[in-house]
Each structure stands twice: as C-alpha cells, then as structure tokens.
Amino acid sequence: MNQEQMHTLQAGLFAGYDTGGFFDEMFDGHGPRDHYANLYRTLGNLTAQEFRARCELADLTLIHQGITFTVYGDTKGVEKPFPVDLVPRVIPANEWAFLEKGLAQRVRALNLFLHDIYHDGKILKDDVVPRDLIVNAPNYRRSFIGANVPGDVYVHICGSDLIRDYDGTYRVLEDNCRTPSGVSYMLENRMILMRVFPSLFGENRVRPIDAYTTQLLHNLRQLAPPGRDDPNVVLLTPGVYNSAYFEHSFLAQQMGIELVEGRDLFVDDNTVFMKTTRGPQRVDVVYRRVDDDFLDPLVFRPDSALGVPGLVNSYRTGNVALANGIGTGVADDKAVYPYVPAMIKYYLDQEPILEQVTTYMGWKDDDLEYICEHAHEMVLKATNESGGYGMLIGPQATKAEIAEYIGTVRANPRGYIGQPLISLSRSPCFFEDKFEGRHVDLRPYILCGKDDVTIVPGGLTRVALRKGSYVVNSSQGGGSKDTWVLNENQSGTMRQTQAMGGMVQTQQIPAPVDKTSPSEAQ
Amino acid sequence: MILRATHRTLYSYSMPSIESQNEVRLMPLNDASQTCIEFRLSINPHCRVFSYDEPGGTVHYFGVRSAHPLLEIVAEALVETHLENPFEGLNLLEHDWDFYELKSTRQANAEFLAESPYITLNDEVREIATQVRQTSNESVADFLLRLARWIHVSLTYDPDATHVHTKLHEVLVIRAGVCQDFAHLMIACCRILGIPSRYVSGYLFVGGADGMRGEQATHAWLECLLPDGRWLAVDPTNDLLPNDRYVAVHTGRDYSDVTPTRGVYVGTPAKSLDVSVSVDRLDVCSPVI
Amino acid sequence: MLSRHADAAFWIGRYVERAEATARMIDVHYHFGLESPVIGEALRWSSILAISGQEELYHKLNKSEDERSILQFFGFEERNSSSIASCIHLARENGRSIRDQISSEMWKCLNQMYLHFREWDVDQVLAGSPFAFFEKVKESSQLFQGVTNRTLMMGETRDFHDAGRFLERADQTARILDVKYHDLLPTFSEGTAADAAPRTTAEAGSIGGPVDVHGWIAVLKSVGAFEAFRKTYRQGVTPARVAQFLLLNPQFPASVRHSVGRIDGCLRRISGNRDHAPINDAERQVGRLYNELNYMRAEDIITGGLHEFLEDVEERCNQIGNAIHKSYLSY
Incomplete structure (x- = not known):
C-alpha cells in the first residue's frame, strides 16, 4: 500500500486516516471505493465540530427513545444506551x-x-x-x-x-x-441517520x-x-x-x-x-x-x-x-x-456460495493436536456458548490463560472448536475530532416464509469500538452502524441527482446508464 | 401370558389446584416381545386426552384448568407377552466384543453411549465395569450377567436411601437404592465399555414368585444392544433376564426420558401422592418358577 | 387489553391511594393526639391499628404501641404490605411492568416518588416534623393522580386505574369512619341498633363536649373533608352529619357514594354495557351498592346501626375487588 498516495487522497476529516493494513470498507489502496465516493466527499468536508453536533443530536434521540440494552454480570442489570456510530457502512448492489x-x-x-x-x-x-x-x-x-x-x-x-x-x-x-436479536437496532439506526443526516439519503440511493x-x-x-x-x-x-x-x-x-x-x-x-x-x-x-x-x-x-x-x-x-x-x-x-x-x-446439490471460516474440531484427533499447538494464534470457542462468552483469543491471551484453556479443551474435546484469527475488515468511525478504523461484522436478518426467503437489504453492522478489539458483541463494548445497500445504478445517477436535489425527485429519475439491469427503484 | 396392568396415581391438594398440565408415559410398548391389546387412560376430573409418539414410546397428555381438589390418573392395559425364555439364542461363550469398536455401531447408538441427565460416566464407573469384565469370559452376554449379579450384590435395596431425583453419582456414594438406581448404574457400566444401553420402565407380574422386587410401583430395568442386533433386557435389581412376566412401557436414555407422570399446576404443594400398580394374569396360571 | 396490564393499572390506582390514605390517617391522628391530652396514647394508636386491620402483624413485629413503632410500621415496614413505603414500591413495580402502556410522565412520577421516599426513615421523620413527611406523601400521590388525569388516554387502562383508586378510597373512608365512631361514641351505635327508634338518633347523642367535637373534626380532616363539610353544614359537627357527609354526599370526592359511583362508571365504560342490568358479577356488586347508597337516608343508616352498615360497606368493597379480579383479571 502506498501510504503517501493515501495521504494526498484523504482530505478534510479523513486527513491522516490510516487503514492500518486491514481491509477497509471505505478505502482501497488508492482512495475511497466507488460506492463510498459520495459519502467520502460529504463527510470529509464537515468540520469536527459539525460532526460532533450530529453525534449529540443522535445521542439525544437515543436517550429520548430509550434505546438501551441490559448488561448481565455488570451491577445487576444496568441499562445502557446502544452506541451508534454515524458513518454508515455501505454495500454495493x-x-x-x-x-x-x-x-x-x-x-x-x-x-x-x-x-x-x-x-x-x-x-x-x-x-x-x-x-x-x-x-x-x-x-x-x-x-x-x-x-x-x-x-x-x-x-x-x-x-x-x-x-x-x-x-x-x-x-x-x-x-x-434460535432467537436472533438486534433487528430493532438495524431499524433504529436507519431512523437516527435519516434524522441526523437527511442530506446523505438525497445523495445516495439507499434501499429502504x-x-x-x-x-x-x-x-x-x-x-x-x-x-x-x-x-x-x-x-x-x-x-x-x-x-x-x-x-x-x-x-x-x-x-x-x-x-x-x-x-x-x-x-x-x-x-x-x-x-x-x-x-x-x-x-x-x-x-x-x-x-x-x-x-x-x-x-x-x-x-x-x-x-x-x-x-x-x-x-x-x-x-x-x-x-x-x-x-x-x-x-x-x-x-x-x-x-x-x-x-x-x-x-x-449446489456448491456453497458463501465461504465460511476454516474450523478445527476438537473431536477430530488431528484437529485437536493442531488446536493445542496453535492456540496462541487462533480463536478457541466453546460450542455451547454464545454472545462472545467462553472464548479465547489466542494472540491477546497470556501464556497462562492459553495453558489453562487448553486444559479444559483436552478434558472435553467435543466441546470446543478452533478457528484462525480472521482480521475482520475495518470501517471508519468518528472519535472526538477524527475518523479512525474499527473492526466490523455484519448480521443480516433472513426471513423464511412459507414459500420464499426474504432478506431486507442491509442488516446490523456491529463494530468493536475499543481500539484493536475484535469483539463486536453489545455485551462486550460493541456498537453499531447503519448499513446501506445501494441501488444498482448508484454511481451513474449521482451527479445528476445532486443537481436536482430532494429525495423524492431523485427516486423518480430513471436509471440512465445500464438499461439491461432491472431498476430497483421503489 | 396375558397380563392386565393397572397404574393408578392420585394427587390430593390441601387447597384446590388450577391450570394443571400433565404428561404421562404409561402405555405399554408394542414390539417383538409383547403386544399391547388394549389401553385405557381415565382422568378424574374428566378431560380430553391427547397423545403423541416419541422414540421411547407413546406419550399421553391432558390439562385440567378448573379448580380441583384431587387429580386421579388411572391407566389400564391389557398386554400379551411372548418372551418365555430370554436365554434362547444367547451367545454365552464366544468372543463378540469387536462389534462395539465399529464406528457404525457407535454412531447409530450414540445417544445410548453418552452421559445423560441422570448418568455420569466417571472413573468409578469405569473401575466397576473393568473389574467385572476381568472376571467374565469373552462373550458380552456373560459379562452382562456377571455385571447384573455384581450390582445386585453390591447395592443394598433400600427404598428410603434414594428418591426419584437421585443421580447416579450420588448412588455411587450411598451404594443403595431402588430399581431406578440399579438400572442407572448398570447402564453406566455398559456405556463406558461401549455397549449401547437404554433405560426401560415397566411392570412386573410377580404372582407367586416370592422375593421379587418391583411389584408395588413402576419397575425399571435396562436393555443392552447385543452384537447380533437384539436388545437384551437385564434386570439387575432382581438379578434376572426379564421374561414374559415383564411388561415394558417406555424406553429412554435414563429415568428423565420415561418419567411415568409429569405435571405442573398452580396451587399449594400436593398434600399426598399415592401411586399403586397391580398386575394380574388373565390366562391360565403358569407354574411357579 | 391484556388482563395483566389491567391488573397492574388497577393496583397502581389502589396502592397510590392507599399510601395517601395511610399518610392522612396517621397525620391527623398524630396531631389530634398532640392537641388532646385527654385521650391516652394507647387509645390513639389502637384505633389506627384497627382501621388498618393489621393488628395481628403489628403485634407480631412489635411489643408495644409506641409512637416510633407505629410510625415505622405504617411508614416504612417492608413486611407490612400496606405501609407507605411498601405501597409506593409496589405501585412503582406495577408501573414498571406496564411502562409501555402508561404515559412516560406517569412512570417518571412513580419512579421519582419511589426514589424520594427510599431516602426517608423513621428517625428522620421523628427528628424533623412528621407533618412534612405526611404532606410530601399526600402531595406525591396527588401529583401522580394529576399527571394521570392529564396524560393517560381515556380508555381501559385509565378505567382500571381509576376503579382501583376509587375502590381503595371508598374502603378507606368507611374504615376511618368506622373506627373513629367506635372510639368516640362507644355506646351510641349499640344503643341505636338495639332500640331501632328513628327519633332517638340524628341530633341525639351526648355530643357537645370539647373532646367529641375535636374527635369528629379529626375524622373529617383525615379524609380532607373538613372544609367541605363546613360549607355544607353550617349548624355544626355531629356524628350523624359526619356520617351522612362521608357516606352519602354525592359531591364530595372522597365520600363512599361518590367513589362507588365512579367505580360504576369505570366498569360500565370497560364493558360498554348501557343496559341497567349488569353483565357480570363486578357490575352487579358495584351497581347494587351504588344504588343502595343513592336511595339511602342518614336516618336509615343510624337506625340499622352505623357500625353494622360500615362493616357491610367494607365487606362489599372487598367483594367488589374480588369480583373485578374474577371478571376481568384472573379467570
């Protein structure tokens, strides 16, 4: 990656933004990715003070609406507001x-x-x-x-x-x-972003x-x-x-x-x-x-x-x-x-479309040995725990912690799996006066009806707000972002719509570039 | 033999109970060794009864919503049993343990080889199993007979020592119990050596056979998978192989899968719970064994 | 509407009203006692215990009927589910369980009430002016009722809340009257009940002594009725007038008749029943009591014996509570 080139391309609030060698949702080696171009321009041109004002408005909305979750193990079920970062995560069509x-x-x-x-x-x-x-x-x-x-x-x-x-x-x-949660945050994040940054939705064709x-x-x-x-x-x-x-x-x-x-x-x-x-x-x-x-x-x-x-x-x-x-x-x-x-x-009788993470299974002898030898560079998980509990992140654990964890794995190999530490992509988040990259994941919500499967375009992007952390669970210091799925002809219509202004008109403009693809406008 | 079994449960409450929901596992099985000719379940106060099948047998369920000072459940079954000689065809000499090493055996019977809610497979169980195996010859059936004998001799039959919620690891400490505990221990010893074993609840016709235990309430024994594919019933409480005097009602991994009556209700704790079982022979009397 | 939500609204109404009634009762008798050395302390407190119907529990927890124990028992005792602190706590817990059904102002009010009174204890009450404490309880209850009137939608939740509130009020008014009546004129009710002669009653009774008048004024004050009574009866305070006012006055908001009328209105709105005939037991019981009170004369009550009448009212309030539960809440 050419750091010098990056610096010249990143201006305004993004000045000094460092992708840190990770896959960054917004930037490739040369600058903002195409589907982030509008966002980059608009957000980059804001001052820190302006952005902070939007954050305050968002916080106020959250508190007023009582958008909170309860933390267990903390002092007896304390309710905390669920932190929202205002830089949306964008997924091209x-x-x-x-x-x-x-x-x-x-x-x-x-x-x-x-x-x-x-x-x-x-x-x-x-x-x-x-x-x-x-x-x-x-x-x-x-x-x-x-x-x-x-x-x-x-x-x-x-x-x-x-x-x-x-x-x-x-x-x-x-x-x-079982009972997947978080979909309300997906909906609320959109509500908040539309309230705080209405103009962004005029510049980008975000699917509802x-x-x-x-x-x-x-x-x-x-x-x-x-x-x-x-x-x-x-x-x-x-x-x-x-x-x-x-x-x-x-x-x-x-x-x-x-x-x-x-x-x-x-x-x-x-x-x-x-x-x-x-x-x-x-x-x-x-x-x-x-x-x-x-x-x-x-x-x-x-x-x-x-x-x-x-x-x-x-x-x-x-x-x-x-x-x-x-x-x-x-x-x-x-x-x-x-x-x-x-x-x-x-x-x-199909090939899986989506990849998953290589997994070593404690119940297979070879895998078990591999897990024990490489624990320091892997993530080990108890098979019957969820929400980030009962987990060991090798590279972040002490030798003693690793040894202890391996002991429990060996005692009950059927109860554990090991996976290589996946670095997780990063996405810019706003802190005090600048954007910094933080690790994110994505939880789409899939609805299985009688006849068909529907997936609302988007999902909950969870973000590990603690610097360097990979843990995105809300119970362990995670936050979330609004997640945008763009309509197909985003880049083609962009410049025109800015000139036209206004959200209603934007959506009425027919797709001028790619006549062969079905229009997603709705 | 044609046997008639009547299982009667009576809950009395000091204050009338409401919103009672219940499941019972009381209907005898239909399999190679027995045929359930007739089954009738009567509930007082009267209510509609529903049923479903699960891997271990049939479950009946019902609810009583209105206030009731007592709840009576009477299950009557007419069963024909066929197994006169359980020893017939049993290999008591040849080595046949290899079957249990097969991956296919272990996978197909995985639920009857693992720990279950009542049954822990710990070192103590392993020690008992290994010791008994050392005294037996090469055949699995021989081992099972010896294991049943060992348990029969080593555990004290004492209805006051344990209760229905007693787990195996507790039984290993007190070394006493009832048929449920005898069966759990033998199942554990078999499983730890790779012999798939399951828990059986049922009734026992004693009629004339003195000194047999298990007549007053629901009896319990176990079944072990033999290399020839047959599930051999073993009764460690009486140190016997069950024959046509035994009526199997439900099978499962342990007691938790076969609980004869299970219910929840709103009200005060039951003042008394009265369970009685009677088994009569309807065809000609057989000679005393 | 879910029965659980209705149940919670009903009990919020009852508990808040009960906290206020308890505060009023102790407050008034407290000051009555201070001003009237004639009546000994034991008498003063024993009537309060009798009103509350909590004598047994009290004596289990306390050896004597002293000021501190009484204030602790009615103000803060957790084991007394009718103590002011318990009532406020329970009202809040019910409020929490239906937070999304009531207005956020109502919840805020309940929550603040709870947080405020959690800070108090009996020593603090005794060290300062007990009056300030009771005043604060009354104000909090009234603030909550005002907020409820102003922000809660007219509808089932509100009707259940109000039914609870007015049922509690009718019951408390009857109890206060009953016990004080007994305290102040022990021979009065027995005599009239026995000879059943109407003419011996209304203005009769050996009242007129300073203690007696003082006692009846205390009764009126304890239900916040003194000034309203004065405006209605210029002639002076007599037991019969007090009874008539507190039981039968249609305008006074804490009178039994007014309260029962309000319950009747709530239940009729809930069921939508416009017919005179009731459609369930709750309506039947409330309607019957309300109509009896409507057509009753003070003389009739005195003739039959005030104490007997009040006991009957209390019992019927109890039955109304049960009937509402059976008809709507836990069937």
Whole structure:
C-alpha cells in the first residue's frame, strides 16, 4: 500500500486516516471505493465540530427513545444506551446480490437439515454429519423426533454473522437460529441517520429497510393453523428484565401485535389463549423470544416461570404455531457449523456460495493436536456458548490463560472448536475530532416464509469500538452502524441527482446508464 | 401370558389446584416381545386426552384448568407377552466384543453411549465395569450377567436411601437404592465399555414368585444392544433376564426420558401422592418358577 | 387489553391511594393526639391499628404501641404490605411492568416518588416534623393522580386505574369512619341498633363536649373533608352529619357514594354495557351498592346501626375487588 498516495487522497476529516493494513470498507489502496465516493466527499468536508453536533443530536434521540440494552454480570442489570456510530457502512448492489443468494441458500439448507434430523436422519445415516454430534447436542430435542411443523420450516428468522477477511472475502462466522436479536437496532439506526443526516439519503440511493416488520408479520400470519383467517399473533417476551426487552416491545409495537409474558397465556384443551379483559382470546401464532429451555415447564425446565405449560404440545398438534420452531438450536451449534457446506451439497446439490471460516474440531484427533499447538494464534470457542462468552483469543491471551484453556479443551474435546484469527475488515468511525478504523461484522436478518426467503437489504453492522478489539458483541463494548445497500445504478445517477436535489425527485429519475439491469427503484 | 396392568396415581391438594398440565408415559410398548391389546387412560376430573409418539414410546397428555381438589390418573392395559425364555439364542461363550469398536455401531447408538441427565460416566464407573469384565469370559452376554449379579450384590435395596431425583453419582456414594438406581448404574457400566444401553420402565407380574422386587410401583430395568442386533433386557435389581412376566412401557436414555407422570399446576404443594400398580394374569396360571 | 396490564393499572390506582390514605390517617391522628391530652396514647394508636386491620402483624413485629413503632410500621415496614413505603414500591413495580402502556410522565412520577421516599426513615421523620413527611406523601400521590388525569388516554387502562383508586378510597373512608365512631361514641351505635327508634338518633347523642367535637373534626380532616363539610353544614359537627357527609354526599370526592359511583362508571365504560342490568358479577356488586347508597337516608343508616352498615360497606368493597379480579383479571 502506498501510504503517501493515501495521504494526498484523504482530505478534510479523513486527513491522516490510516487503514492500518486491514481491509477497509471505505478505502482501497488508492482512495475511497466507488460506492463510498459520495459519502467520502460529504463527510470529509464537515468540520469536527459539525460532526460532533450530529453525534449529540443522535445521542439525544437515543436517550429520548430509550434505546438501551441490559448488561448481565455488570451491577445487576444496568441499562445502557446502544452506541451508534454515524458513518454508515455501505454495500454495493452487486455484493449484496451475492450475499442475498448465499444466505438464502444457507438458510434453506439449515431448514432441510432440521427437518431431516427430526425425521429420518438421512444425513446422519449417510455419515455426512456425525450422528453423535447431533443426538447428544444440548439443544437437540429428542421428544420432537417425528413432530411436523407448518411448511416444514423450523427457522423463520435467522441472523447470520458475516465477517470479511484481509482480501475482503465475506465469510459466515455463525448462524443464529434460535432467537436472533438486534433487528430493532438495524431499524433504529436507519431512523437516527435519516434524522441526523437527511442530506446523505438525497445523495445516495439507499434501499429502504422499513419493510422488515411488515414482511415478518406477513410471514407470521401465514403460519397460523388452517381455518384461522384473521390470526392472532403475539410476541412472547421473558419480561422487562430481559436484555432484549426494548427490542421485544419495539417489534410488537411496529407489528401492532400484543406483547405477552408467559403468565398472560394459558392452554385449555390443547389450545392457547391469552387472558384479556374481554375474556380468553385464542392465540394462533407465537413469535417467541424465550429460549426452548424456558418455553414450557411441562416439557423443558420445570422451574421456568417464564413459560406456558402445555404450549409445546399445542404446537406439536398444530393448534398454535411457534417462530422459531422448537429444537432449532442444534443448527447453530458451533459443533455443527463446520458441516454446513456439506449440508448445502447434500440437500441442494449446489456448491456453497458463501465461504465460511476454516474450523478445527476438537473431536477430530488431528484437529485437536493442531488446536493445542496453535492456540496462541487462533480463536478457541466453546460450542455451547454464545454472545462472545467462553472464548479465547489466542494472540491477546497470556501464556497462562492459553495453558489453562487448553486444559479444559483436552478434558472435553467435543466441546470446543478452533478457528484462525480472521482480521475482520475495518470501517471508519468518528472519535472526538477524527475518523479512525474499527473492526466490523455484519448480521443480516433472513426471513423464511412459507414459500420464499426474504432478506431486507442491509442488516446490523456491529463494530468493536475499543481500539484493536475484535469483539463486536453489545455485551462486550460493541456498537453499531447503519448499513446501506445501494441501488444498482448508484454511481451513474449521482451527479445528476445532486443537481436536482430532494429525495423524492431523485427516486423518480430513471436509471440512465445500464438499461439491461432491472431498476430497483421503489 | 396375558397380563392386565393397572397404574393408578392420585394427587390430593390441601387447597384446590388450577391450570394443571400433565404428561404421562404409561402405555405399554408394542414390539417383538409383547403386544399391547388394549389401553385405557381415565382422568378424574374428566378431560380430553391427547397423545403423541416419541422414540421411547407413546406419550399421553391432558390439562385440567378448573379448580380441583384431587387429580386421579388411572391407566389400564391389557398386554400379551411372548418372551418365555430370554436365554434362547444367547451367545454365552464366544468372543463378540469387536462389534462395539465399529464406528457404525457407535454412531447409530450414540445417544445410548453418552452421559445423560441422570448418568455420569466417571472413573468409578469405569473401575466397576473393568473389574467385572476381568472376571467374565469373552462373550458380552456373560459379562452382562456377571455385571447384573455384581450390582445386585453390591447395592443394598433400600427404598428410603434414594428418591426419584437421585443421580447416579450420588448412588455411587450411598451404594443403595431402588430399581431406578440399579438400572442407572448398570447402564453406566455398559456405556463406558461401549455397549449401547437404554433405560426401560415397566411392570412386573410377580404372582407367586416370592422375593421379587418391583411389584408395588413402576419397575425399571435396562436393555443392552447385543452384537447380533437384539436388545437384551437385564434386570439387575432382581438379578434376572426379564421374561414374559415383564411388561415394558417406555424406553429412554435414563429415568428423565420415561418419567411415568409429569405435571405442573398452580396451587399449594400436593398434600399426598399415592401411586399403586397391580398386575394380574388373565390366562391360565403358569407354574411357579 | 391484556388482563395483566389491567391488573397492574388497577393496583397502581389502589396502592397510590392507599399510601395517601395511610399518610392522612396517621397525620391527623398524630396531631389530634398532640392537641388532646385527654385521650391516652394507647387509645390513639389502637384505633389506627384497627382501621388498618393489621393488628395481628403489628403485634407480631412489635411489643408495644409506641409512637416510633407505629410510625415505622405504617411508614416504612417492608413486611407490612400496606405501609407507605411498601405501597409506593409496589405501585412503582406495577408501573414498571406496564411502562409501555402508561404515559412516560406517569412512570417518571412513580419512579421519582419511589426514589424520594427510599431516602426517608423513621428517625428522620421523628427528628424533623412528621407533618412534612405526611404532606410530601399526600402531595406525591396527588401529583401522580394529576399527571394521570392529564396524560393517560381515556380508555381501559385509565378505567382500571381509576376503579382501583376509587375502590381503595371508598374502603378507606368507611374504615376511618368506622373506627373513629367506635372510639368516640362507644355506646351510641349499640344503643341505636338495639332500640331501632328513628327519633332517638340524628341530633341525639351526648355530643357537645370539647373532646367529641375535636374527635369528629379529626375524622373529617383525615379524609380532607373538613372544609367541605363546613360549607355544607353550617349548624355544626355531629356524628350523624359526619356520617351522612362521608357516606352519602354525592359531591364530595372522597365520600363512599361518590367513589362507588365512579367505580360504576369505570366498569360500565370497560364493558360498554348501557343496559341497567349488569353483565357480570363486578357490575352487579358495584351497581347494587351504588344504588343502595343513592336511595339511602342518614336516618336509615343510624337506625340499622352505623357500625353494622360500615362493616357491610367494607365487606362489599372487598367483594367488589374480588369480583373485578374474577371478571376481568384472573379467570
């Protein structure tokens, strides 16, 4: 990389910006990437003071709207505002088209896999995936073998985490097939950016994301038992003390459905009802944000006060639908992750479109030795933990920490995987008076309907705000960014639209450059 | 034999309970060694009963929402049992352990080789299993018979020593228990040596056979996969191979998979829980064994 | 509307009202006692205990009925779910559980109330002026009710909240009257109940002594009725007039009749029932009590025995609470 050339190209607020040798979302070796050109110009021309003023406005909006999350382990459930960085992350149309195809392929395979392992288990008999990993997985629900779910769809909402390595290749880091969270931040980030930087949306053709809740509600309604023409859909939350309660109430409000707790529901004659002041009202679809373990004390943990006794059996008979289904956790098990490419080949007879991260499996002897020898340069993960817990980042750990961790791996090799440390791409973030690069990932939200897969263009870009950190989880000092997916003919229309000004008119301008591609304007 | 088993559970509450939801695993299995001719489940207060099948057998479930001072569950089953001589065709001499080394064996039965909620596979289990194996000849069946004998002799049968929630590692300390604990220990010893083993709940017709344990309530034993593909039932509590006096009801990895009655309700703790099981023979009386 | 939300709104109404009623009651009797050395301390406190219906718990926690113990018990005792601190805490917890159903001003108000009173303890109350403490409780409750009136949408949440508030108010007014009546005129109710002669009642009674008048004024003050009473009855304070005012006056906001009328309105709006006939047990119970109060004369009450009447009102408030629960909240 030619540092001198970089400096000459980076002006204004970007002056002195250092990509640090990482793949930078905004800059290549010569200057801003094409799809960031407008943003670079506009943001670079602001003064630090002007940018700070926008940040303050954003903070104020966040506080007023109470956009917060709860941190566990900290002093007893403290609510913190979720930090938003105002420099959007931009994804060009062609990259998104590729991601969209790859993610849809992946979630299709995962659903086929779940159906298979809860029915004939062909993939296990054919030894494509080791059977013991599945039947002994903590989230495999033995009592659900043979149960049928609406449309054979188990995962209706999937949040897959994507990262980009040194050369910018997108790789799937993990799938979240249970109760993926964060989508409210995706929607709120857009709301905040539109409020704080309305002009940016006039200069760039950003695809809208506000159809998410409409699509989700549509899909949920389709799950209703036959004959329920105007189904009653509810969102089941563990309650106000849950870390994602804000998201639960936000989504319920956006979809106009009731936000219920376990004690609001009861099961009578194998049918689910909610207690209202006008008497029991039948519930047809439960968008549940309560984990399997706590969903129904009759079937799962008997000490759970969050669940609804009898709910699971009502679901089993199809009197009520659940999204996501029961027992989906086995599909996002870190031990199952290495086998997803094989699943795609097995069920779809296709080559996997998206790459994933090379994974060494503790249960394979060679891999185990490799993990133990190279722990200092790898990321080691416990297969049954999530949210960045139970993880060792080799290069950042002390010798003693590594030795201790290897000890636990050797004691229970089935419980661990190792992956090379992927450097993660960086994206400019604003600090005090200048932009600095920080590592980011991307979590798109994939909706699996009865007939098709829809992915709202964008997702949650999580950013590790601590300098040098790779951990993007909100529980561990992460923030987020608005994520833009551009319409196809972005660069062609740009100069014209600036001259025209105004967002409404911009969108009416027909695509003048590439007549062959379908217009995405909507 | 044609056997009629009646399983009756009665919960009494000091204050009436509401919103009760229950699952029961009480219906006898249909397999090569027995046929369930008839099964009837009666609930008082009366309510609709639903059912589903899981890998270990059939589950019935029901809910009672209105206030009820007691809940009675009566399961009546008519079963024909066929297994007169469990020793028939059993290899008690030849070496046949290699089967358990096969990857295909281990994968196809992975859930019956691993630890499960009640069963830990620790060093103590390994030591017991290894010691007993050293005393046996080359055949798996011989090992199983010796293991059953060892457990029968080494554990004290004492209904007061343990309860339904007692885990195997606790049993290893107290060295006493009931059929559930005997079965768990033997399953652990088999699994640690690679013999796929599963837990069986069921009924036992004692009629005339003195000194047998397991008549008063649900009995428990285990089944081990033999190299010839047959699941051999073993009853370490009585040091016997179950024959046509045994009625299998449900199978699973351990007790947690076969719990006969399980329920949740809103109310005060049950004042009393009364379980009784009776098994009668309906065809001609067989001679005493 | 979800029953859980309605339940929380109902209990916010009750708890805030109860905190205020407790503060009023102790405040007034406190000062009544200070000004009236004739009545011994034990009598003063025992009537408060009787009103609250908490004698058993109190004696379990305390050896004697002294000032400090009483203030601690009614002001701050966590084990007394009706203490001012408990009421405020429970109102806030209910508010938290329906934060998205009430206005943010209401939540802020509940939260600030909670944070404020968490700082107080009995020593502080005794060291300074207890009056300031009770005044603050009353003001906080009234601020909350004002904010609620101003910001909460007219609708089910509000109707459940108001039903809770007025049910608590009717109950508290009846209790205060009942116990003070007993304290001040122990022979009065028994005599009238026995001979049942209407003429012996209304203006009768051996009132007129300074202590008695003082006692009845305390009753009126404790429910904030003294000035309103003065404007209504120029002739002077008599037990029968006090009873009539607090039970039957249609205009006074803390009278039992007014309170029950408000509950009736809330329930009718909730169900949308415009017919005279009730559609559930809650409506039946409230409507029946309301109509009895509407058509009742003070003489009728005195004839039948005031104490018996008040006990009946308290019991029926209790039944109304249960009926609302059964009809709407936990079926």
